[in-house]
Amino acid sequence: MDRPKPDTISTQGSMVPPPPEDWEGWKEVKYNPAFKGTGLGNYSLYLHHSREIFLDNMSNFFFRLGARIEPNPKLVIFISLFVTCLFIPGIFLLKAENEALYLWVPQETQVWEDFLYVRDNYGGQRRVTTLLITAPDGEDLLDGESIRSMINVHNNLTSVFQNKEGRTFRDFCVKDGKGRCQVENFLSIWDYNASKVEDDKHRLLYQINQYIDNVPASIQFGGVSYAPDGSGVLLGFKAARMQYYCTNDVPTTVKNLKYPLWQVKNWEANVMSSLKGFSPTIDVNCVTKRSVDDEVYRLVINDTPLFLGAIFCIILWLALTFGRQNIIEARFLLTWTVAIEIACCLIFSYGVLGYMGVRVSSLNAIVPFVIAGVSVDDMIVIEDFFNKAEGKKNRMAECLKAAGVAITTTSLTSIAAFFTSAWCDMPGVKSFCLGCFLAFTWDFVLNITLFPALILIDQRRIDANRHFLCPCIEVDESHKARERSSSMSAHVERQKSVKSVNTLSSMGGLSRTGSSFSRSAYISIRGYKEKPSAVEHFMYAHYASFLQYETVQMWVLILFSLSALLLGVMSYFAGVGLTIQNVLPYDSYIIDFVESVDSYFPTNIDQLSIIVRDLDYTDSTQVSNMFDYFGFVQRYDGIEGNVGMAPGSWYANYAFYLYSKDLDIYKDFPTYLEEWFEGDGESFKSDVVCKTDDEPNSSGKCVDIASSIYKVWHSSPDDTMETYRVQKDLNEGVTRYGLPKNSYIFSEIFLFAVTDWHMYGYICWNLFLTIVIVMVVMLIFTDNISCFFITLMLIFIDADLMGMMYFLDINISAVSFICILMSIGLSVDYCVHIGHAFTHSDGETPNMRLVEAVKLMGTSVLKGGMTTFLGTIVLAFSGSDAFRTFFKMMLMTVIFGMLHGLMCLPVFLTMFYNLAGRAAHYENDKGQVGSKLAKGARTKKEIKAGKRIELAGVEVTVKSGAMLEEEVEEAPPPPPKVTFGAGLFGKASSSFQYDDNPMRH
DSSP states (O other), rough: OOOOOOSSSEEEEEEEEOOOSOGGGGGSSSOOOOTTTSSHHHHHHHHHHHHHHHHHHHOOOOOHHHHEEEEEEEHHHHHHHHHTTTTTTHHTTTOOOOOGGGGGSOHHHHHHHHHHHHHHHOOOOOOEEEEEEOOOOOOOOHHHHHHHHHHHHIIIIIIIIIOOOSHHHHHBBOOOOTTOOOEEEEGGTTTGGGGGGOHHHHHHHHHHHHTTTOOHHHEEEEOOEEEEEEEOOOEOOOOEEEEEOOOOOOHHTTHHHHHHSHHHHHHHHHHHHHHTTTOOOSSSEOOOOHHHHHHHHHHHHHHHHHHHHHHHHHHHHHHSSSBBBSSBBBHHHOOOHHHHHHHHHHHHHHHHHHHHHHEEEEGGHHHHHHHHHHHHHHHHHEEEEEEEETTTTTTHHHHHHHHHHHHHHHHHHHHHHHHHHOOOHHHHHHHHHHHHHHEEEEEEEHHHHHHHHHHHHHHHHHHHOOOOOOOTOOOOHHHHHHHHHHHHHHHHHHHHHHHHHHHHHTTTTOOOOOOOOOOOOOOSSSSOSSOOOHHHHIIIIIHHHHTOOOHHHHHHHHHHHHHHHHHHGGGSSOOOOOOOGGGGGGTOHHHHHHHHHHHHSSSSEEEEEEHHHHHHHHOHHHHHHHHHHHHHHHHSTTTTTTTTTTTTOHHHHHHHHHHHHTTTTTTTTTTTTHHHHHTTGGGGGGGGGETTEEEEEESSSEEEEEEEEEEEEEEEEEEEHHHHHHHHHHHHHHHHTOOTOOOOEEEEHHHHHHHHHHHHHHEEEEHHHHHHHHHHHHHHHSHHHHHHHHHHHHHHHHHHHHHHHTTTTTSSSSHHHHHHHHHHHHHHHHHHHHHHHHOOOOSSHHHHHHHHIIIIIIHHHHHHHHHHHHHHHHHGGGHHHHHHHEEEEEEEHHHHHHHIIIHHHHHHHHHHHHHHHHHHHHHHHOOOOTTTTTTTTEEOOOOEETOOOEEEEEEEOOOEEEEEEEEEESOOOOOOOOEEEEETTOOOOOEEOOSOOOOOO
């Protein structure tokens, strides 16, 4: 019974606004007795009514939009393409970034702040040119001829090799306090003079062993052989590593470059080409910072045919599914809209990124695949509803009215997912997600403007009986007529079996009540004018029927829940980390170079920098604390040599200078700083940041030290997790030994170690934020119950994906992070379409709604999944491990997304509403079942499983218990009303009458 309209609704001391004047419209929304006395039922009514008004207005907006596009499709096409072209200039402003530190390291962490300080004050992040020198026959290099050849290579590299502008290494190199170029090699033993190298091997051994007393041999010598007596005497080596440092293209130093950066890159290119076959006595392999840029560029160029192949596969798939398969009604030309929209979306996305000055990585090349796979989904939905609106007066208006809300929901959830991820503080992830956000946004705009206009143009061709490949050719209409007539007989037979399924679904004579879910925006599909495809017939005649088995539903509940739980646990055991080999082509010479270095230099020696800031060097206690910490570092596992390395630290050399003058190292410390740095300590100027008048300044008269750097060699472990523990232990020692609180120890490998250590939690936190935002968006467009279960499906899908990473040997890294974030934007489409169809269907029971949802959107979701699969399958043939990782993750996203969208979600919704309805029946109407029945009324008769009955002229077998109507003597009292969406979340909406023995089949 309808509740009377109150003037004001009181809810436990609070007041809510009265319902609108059209209270009659609210009568269809049944009051939820579960919230009686709490006021929640009234709030749910108000929220539901507000949502319905919003969705009705949106449906009307799309109706008006379609009505405006229909008479002027060519104008809409022109405007869409013209606005897109405005963003073309931004593409030329786009900047690429391939430096891992500036892409895959979070920039809101303390270790990143530490890095910036070192980079800006001590010349960190240099452009490194590395040479690996070996003998042609793999023999020992410890002979005079080989060493003289190395010196010849060194002198040519530093003084002879030029770029096109005549600049050499000395013009671009990083210099120390004395203006000397910074290089790392052992050739300084002979002052880079080949004439000083003797052929006496014993003399060479003596000189090199003296050199390695100060510098660890494993830094510059590979394949080393030592004396068998354990004395540590070097007897020979098979490889030598030499490194040369140029100024890097970091934002803070570009403005200070004497020469443009492109001149440095040209020099690097000339070095790599000149060193090939340079010496007949030694093999010289060279890698520069430019090498990575060139190889990534080669990767993108080589994979361009794959990009085009993916688009072609999608177009071919759509050509087989769009329209009808005859020479008039086939929509082959319309399928090329995919290529047009992808191009427009990329222009818009890259153009805006260029205007914004955002740097992009090689992974942004994946954006076309994502757009190709996702934009087609909405196209399929629009084309499907356009076909179902055939015969309507305003066909495109009706089409957009029906499809507009659904594609808006899916598009906005995807856009919201990428927009949320675009705020990530990892630049590589940020640029990718921002690019996807812009591309998805423009794709949505084009799907509701450009694509409908192109459909109308193509429909005019069909109406004019023009050929599907060549519209200038007019075809006899009899071709179309014969095609339609030939399909009708098969269609009639197929409809008989479909009717039997529909009859079993509606058995029991459950009367329809007014349903706010059965929105007028959805065009009825109960009767097809043309024969349904084999896929459509299978989806609603067989698959939907299969899902209604109560046993099947229970197994779906158990298996999907256990899968999410177990795979979610297994995700914790997945590997962590991203190497340079992951982002380069498999045949890259850089990979061969890295593997050769690893074979000759199994121990990775890295340089640790101890940054001491704001230390009072006139305080003996603070200085003593500093040396106590140095002692702790030198005793730590993996540390080689002393702090300060071969020449000693600047402080040790300055203290010796004061001792030599019989001065006090504490009292006289600031007095002679400037004098020492201008004389004997000139080479140490780059190791300190001086103070002038208590202000940090590296120029002018130095009166005190603001900060200083002390370096030490360390054997870095291969495992980044172990590297993180090293970083944590050494930095905890800074506090433990009483150094100033802003002092720390730093190495670039710590950046990646800290990132890898926190990556799992970082991914989970960003996933949580993204899912919350997507849930909020869904709450606007769908009811609370559907929103809850769709969100649950997203959690299940991400748990499954992260667990599968363990079995597919995919490390948790920035690349997989992007894939997991993408999975939300992609898989939400599969779930939202089905959930939206389930909610807005006019089925009277949950099982009937399941059938209607699969019937309405199942085929479209299946087609959408196939297009996403076709858009990414070509990545399996990519030459990069990163792209193949994308393929594996996208494949899993499609599989899990479709399984959860087409199976798990409708089953969960059906089971929930069945349980909610059964609970309401037994709670509120005990004793009414079995009452006396009045003559002439209709009641329900149970049909046991296995019995054969005749329905619509077709004999069928009842697979499980069902109910059949028949006339009886007396009518039962009205069964209870069960509200769809009512219960846990306060959603009061569509009602249906629930039976004590509900249909299960």
